[in-house]
Amino acid sequence: MTSSNVRQSSTFIPDPSDLQLKTQNSKLITIMTILAHPDDETFAFSGTLAKYAAQGARIICVCATRGEGGDISDLSDATKETLGQVREAELRAAAAVIGAAEVIFLDYIDGTLHTVDFDELVGKAVRLIRQYRPDVLISFGPEGVYGHLDHITMSKAAFAAWHAAADPAAYPEQLADGSLSPHQADRLYYFVFGRQTLARQMQQVAELGWTPVGWAADLINEVDLAAENTNWASVAQPGAMLGSTDDHINTAIDIRGYGDKKHAAIMCHRTQLHTHEPQRYFIPAWFDNAYHLETFARVNPDGTTHHTSDPAEWATEL
Numbered sequence: 316m317t318s319s320n321v322r323q324s325s326t327f328i329p330d331p332s333d334l335q336l337k338t339q340n341s342k343l344i345t346i347m348t349i350l351a352h353p354d355d356e357t358f359a360f361s362g363t364l365a366k367y368a369a370q371g372a373r374i375i376c377v378c379a380t381r382g383e384g385g386d387i388s389d390l391s392d393a394t395k396e397t398l399g400q401v402r403e404a405e406l407r408a409a410a411a412v413i414g415a416a417e418v419i420f421l422d423y424i425d426g427t428l429h430t431v432d433f434d435e436l437v438g439k440a441v442r443l444i445r446q447y448r449p450d451v452l453i454s455f456g457p458e459g460v461y462g463h464l465d466h467i468t469m470s471k472a473a474f475a476a477w478h479a480a481a482d483p484a485a486y487p488e489q490l491a492d493g494s495l496s497p498h499q500a501d502r503l504y505y506f507v508f509g510r511q512t513l514a515r516q517m518q519q520v521a522e523l524g525w526t527p528v529g530w531a532a533d534l535i536n537e538v539d540l541a542a543e544n545t546n547w548a549s550v551a552q553p554g555a556m557l558g559s560t561d562d563h564i565n566t567a568i569d570i571r572g573y574g575d576k577k578h579a580a581i582m583c584h585r586t587q588l589h590t591h592e593p594q595r596y597f598i599p600a601w602f603d604n605a606y607h608l609e610t611f612a613r614v615n616p617d618g619t620t621h622h623t624s625d626p627a628e629w630a631t632e633l
């Protein structure tokens with residue numbers, strides 16, 4: 316992709332009734348997300364999913380757990396016993412807002428993914444890739460966004476499944492009755508929580524009149540954004556770093572026009588919001604004005620990613 320896509324993508328809106336255009340339109344693809352928790356895709360890149368869904372893509376959300384191990388922000392929303400059920404419903408609601416076609420749970424328990432049988436986990440993802448035959452896979456990066464072991468495990472599983480799904484020698488029992496066949500998903504992306512880009516966007520959000528809290532405040536106020544090993548006050552995992560330096564990004568999707576969808580999807584995750592005054596944290600206008608880039612690293616087949624420090628080199632389409 317070149318920077319010329321920047322100019323094309325903002326104005327190129329296909330007419331869904333035009334079949335010829337449809338067949339030529341690269342957005343009419345299947346995108347499968349492979350993630351750990353019911354809110355992972357929503358907070359990270361639901362603007363991208365909503366944008367592609369609106370332009371004809373089929374979105375399949377694969378979620379390994381129901382988020383039952385997390386904290387509950389308000390005990391009137393859920394109990395320890397009902398949290399998994401509530402969070403499943405939250406993801407299904409968010410997926411409907413985004414325009415996702417399907418949500419599939421792998422039925423693992425939140426917080427345990429680094430302890431489960433990895434081959435079995437990969438096999439479940441492989442089966443779904445062979446069934447739904449996505450063009451694009453999206454997971455988190457190997458840093459797990461902030462060192463979360465579930466995120467790290469799903470990143471590894473997504474990468475392994477990307478290759479294994481195409482390999483007839485991998486999980487051959489899935490192919491035995493002929494109903495599934497190997498499938499090579501064309502592209503795998505890792506979501507990148509790019510610190511400099513986010514800091515810049517948060518600075519602009521602050522200029523809109525918002526007082527950043529938590530990690531957003533850290534981004535603006537407290538940390539060395541270029542450091543690879545900064546400890547972050549508001550990060551859950553002690554010693555973990557939040558996100559990545561910007562040079563890990565090689566793809567950035569502009570979600571302007573989909574801010575209302577991203578905001579509405581976030582609002583579905585009521586048990587994940589640390590207040591019932593959500594407007595304090597997110598308003599649609601931010602996503603359409605300041606906080607409008609969702610950033611990714613397209614992954615090479617050998618697991619490396621192309622690093623660039625020049626945003627002009629970032630691809631603007633998945």
Ligand SMILES: [Zn+2]
Binds near residue numbers: 352466
């Ligand atoms: Zn998560």
